[in-house]
Amino acid sequence: MSTTRPARTGQWNTRPLFSHPARPGGTTIAAARSALYAWGGDSGYSTEGDVLVNKTADGVDLNAIWQQTANAMSLYNRERSALAALISYPTTNVGDAIPQTLTADNFEVASEFGEPVGLRSAPDALVIGYDFQDYDLASRMTWKFLRSGTAEQVASSINSAMEADNRLVTGTLLRRLFDPTEGTNEHMHRVFGLWNGTDGMTPPPHAGLDFPSTTSHYLASGNAAVDPGDLLDAIDQVRSKGFGINVGTRLIVLCHPAEAEEISTFRAGQEHSGITSKFDFIPSASAPAYLTAENVVGQIAPGEFGGLEVLGSYGPAWVIPSYFVPQGYFAVVATGGPNSSLNPVAFRQHVNPAYSGLRLIPGRDQRYPLQDSFFQRSFGCGVRYRSAACVVQVTTGSVYTAPTWAWS
Numbered sequence: 001m002s003t004t005r006p007a008r009t010g011q012w013n014t015r016p017l018f019s020h021p022a023r024p025g026g027t028t029i030a031a032a033r034s035a036l037y038a039w040g041g042d043s044g045y046s047t048e049g050d051v052l053v054n055k056t057a058d059g060v061d062l063n064a065i066w067q068q069t070a071n072a073m074s075l076y077n078r079e080r081s082a083l084a085a086l087i088s089y090p091t092t093n094v095g096d097a098i099p100q101t102l103t104a105d106n107f108e109v110a111s112e113f114g115e116p117v118g119l120r121s122a123p124d125a126l127v128i129g130y131d132f133q134d135y136d137l138a139s140r141m142t143w144k145f146l147r148s149g150t151a152e153q154v155a156s157s158i159n160s161a162m163e164a165d166n167r168l169v170t171g172t173l174l175r176r177l178f179d180p181t182e183g184t185n186e187h188m189h190r191v192f193g194l195w196n197g198t199d200g201m202t203p204p205p206h207a208g209l210d211f212p213s214t215t216s217h218y219l220a221s222g223n224a225a226v227d228p229g230d231l232l233d234a235i236d237q238v239r240s241k242g243f244g245i246n247v248g249t250r251l252i253v254l255c256h257p258a259e260a261e262e263i264s265t266f267r268a269g270q271e272h273s274g275i276t277s278k279f280d281f282i283p284s285a286s287a288p289a290y291l292t293a294e295n296v297v298g299q300i301a302p303g304e305f306g307g308l309e310v311l312g313s314y315g316p317a318w319v320i321p322s323y324f325v326p327q328g329y330f331a332v333v334a335t336g337g338p339n340s341s342l343n344p345v346a347f348r349q350h351v352n353p354a355y356s357g358l359r360l361i362p363g364r365d366q367r368y369p370l371q372d373s374f375f376q377r378s379f380g381c382g383v384r385y386r387s388a389a390c391v392v393q394v395t396t397g398s399v400y401t402a403p404t405w406a407w408s
Contacts, residue, residue, distance in 0.1 A: 054368060056146060056147075056149055056150055056151050056153075056154060057147065057148055057149060057150050058150045058151055060150075060151035062146060062154075062368050062370050062371075063368070063369075065151060065154055065155070065370060066362075066369050066370050069158055069360060069370075070360065072158075072162075073357070073358060073359075073360055076162055076357075076358060077356070077357030077358055081166050081169060081170045082306055082307030082308050082338070083170050083174075083254075083308060083322055083324055084166075084169050084170045084173050084347065085306065085307075085338035085339050086252070086305075086306040086307075086308065086333075086335050086337070086338055086343070087173060087174075087177065087254075087333055087335060087343055087344060087345050087389075088173050088339070088343050088344075088345040088346065088347040088381070089339060089340060089341050089342075089343045089345070089346055089347065089384065090339055090347045090349060091130070091346050091347065091348055091349075092348065092349055092350065092351040093130070093346075093348065094129060094130060094132070094185060094186075094187050094189065094348070095127060095128055095129035095130060095185070095187065095189040095382075096127075096128060096346070096384065097125040097126070097127050097128075098125055098126060098128060098384055098385065099125045099126070099204075100125075100126050100203065100204050100241075100385060100386055100387055101204050101206050101241065101242050101387070102242045102243065102246060102342075126192075126201075126386075127189065127190070128189070128190065128191070128192055128346075128382055128383070128384060129184065129185045129187065129188075129189020129190055129191045129382055130185060130189075130191060130346045130348040130380050130381055130382035131183055131184075131185045131186075131191050131348075131380040131381065131382060132185060132186065132348055132350075132378070132379070132380035133378070133379070133380055134376070134377075134378045135168060135376070135377045135378070136361075136374055136375060136376045136377070137161055137164060137165075137374060137375045137376075138372075138374040138375075139157055139158070139161065139370075139372075139373050139374055139375065140372075141154065141157060141370055141371060141372065141373065142371065142372065143368075143371050146368075146370060146371060154370070158360075161358075161375045162358065165358045165375065165377055167324075168377065169347075169377070169379065170324050171324065171405055172379075172381060173345050173347065173381050174324060174325065174405075175405055176193065176345055176381045176382065176383060177193070177194070177331060177333075177344065177345055177383065177389060177391065178326075178329060178331065178391050178402055178403055179193055179402040180193040180194065180196035180198075180216075180218050180400070180402065181193065181402070182199060185380065185382075191382040192382060192383045192386060193218075193383055193386075194216075194217035194218060194344075194383060194386050194387075194389055194390065194391065195215050195216055195217045195386045195387065196216050196217070196218055197213065197214040197215055197216035198216075200213065201213070202215065203215050203241055203386070203387055206240065206241050206242045207242065209240060211241070216400070217237055217238075217386070217387070217389065217390040217391065218390075218391050218393075218400040218402075219233060219234065219237075219390065219391070219392045219393070219400060220392075220393050220395050220397055220398050220399055220400045220401075221392055221393065221394045221395060222395075222396065222397070222398055223273050223274075223394065223395075223396065224273075224394070224395075224396050225262060225272075225273050225394065226255075226259050226262050226263060226273075226330065226392075226394050227272050227273035227274070227275040228266050228272055228275050228276070228277040228278060228279075228314075229275040230330075230392050230394070231253065231263065231266075231314060231315075231317075231330075231332070231392075232278060232315070233390075233392070234330075234331075234332040234390040234391075234392050235251060235315065235316065235317055235332050235390075237332075237387075237390040238251065238332055238333075238334050238387065238388065238389065238390050239251070239316070241387035242387070243334035243385065243387055243388045244316070244332075244334035244388075248336055248337075248340075248342070249334050249335065249336050249342055250305070250318065250334070250335055250336075250337070251316050251317040251318070251332060251333070251334055252305070252317060252318050252319075252320050252332070252333050252335055253314065253317045253318065253319045253320065253330055253331070253332055253333075254320055254322060254325050254330060254331045254333060255319065255320075255321060255322075255325055255329070255330035255331075256321065256322070256323065256325045256326065256327040256328070256329070256330070257321040257322075257323065258327050259321075259327070259328075259329075259330050259394065260311050260319055260320075260321035263281055263314055263319055264281050264283075264311065264312060264319070265281070266279065266280070266281045266314060267280055267281070268280045278315065279314055279315040280314075281312050281313070281314050281319070282300055282301065282312050282313050282314075283300070283311070283312040284300060284301040284302060284303050284310040284311060284312045284313070284318075285300055285301065285302050285303040286302075286303025286304065286309065286310070287303075287311075287312065300312075300313065301313040301318045305318060305320065306335075306337055306338045307338070308320050308322070309321065317332060326403040326404070326405065328393060328394045328395065328403070329391065329392065329393055329394065329403050330391075330392055330394070331389055331390065331391045331392070332389065332390050332392075333388065333389040334385075334388045334389065342385070342388070343384070343385075343388070344383055344384060344385045344386075344388035344389045345381055345382070345383055345384065346381055346382050346383075346384045347379065347381055348379060348380040348381060348382070349378065349379050350378050355378050356378075357377075358375060358376075358377050359375065359376045359377070360373060360374075360375055361373060361374050361375070361376055
């Protein structure tokens, strides 16, 4: 049976609205239904997905926020975490052959007819690898959130992602430095930590000193509190192998503020945890004003180094406190400064620059890319110079145990 509708004249219109498919010239029910759905309706209703959201609740254009975020991301990737940059060197290599001593070439007495000796690569270079992994984090900013939220709330979500990325990168680099466990990358290159005395490898000799195969740069203090002996042992492990003594490099002590406070009490000639201190802790240039009956001889440490606060100095090392370092541990590191090739850890990024740094990936609706967008980071790491740092666990035990990183 066909359905008819009244004409404007008041008479019945005999043209069917939905006629039988077999009737010549008629419109099928299926065709009418297809025409209805083509307009985005579902039995006459528009879905929430058809609504276009182009502004936040306080009237800020979403595409303007996207552009600001892209600019901020570019700046963020140029100014990497100060702590990460101070211990690492950026590279796109999957591995390198790197001599484990900072030896220098020497001139020789010239002869009239002879050829001078040529510069050459060190024969004892160690082949080391860097691992690599992809990470991502969804923003989960739906159109409803973008419609109801303010620009400040949107920016807060983006800032949270940047903070999470900072923890990821810095935590991964520190974890590599503090953990002796060896790994491999996708090309089966060995990914090392510092010297650990258990992998059958021996540090190369330096300045007439030979080192046993049991040499480890992961030490257990044997005391419940950090003492001057622990600090000097770690400094000596690094300096005796030629690191931290050259022009352009600097020894730093990375530690939790709790350990930094204990170190700040060290005074030459006084006992601390049963060990007599060899040096005085000297506050840095940024320290609050204080009175003392003693005179400071020599140059005091600057208030900051590589964008990080310097609490003071102990002997040849500058003490840098950081909550990124787990409590109960500290590391003496020879650094050449932010992103220096002399830094102990490699920070590997993808060879394609488009995949470097923290990336903000647009959502499915290209008109409004903030909607359902997510963040992505690809990187890896590995120790380049196994002698350039020494880590100490402050423990009553005699065996080093790598820290857990509950905050990352």
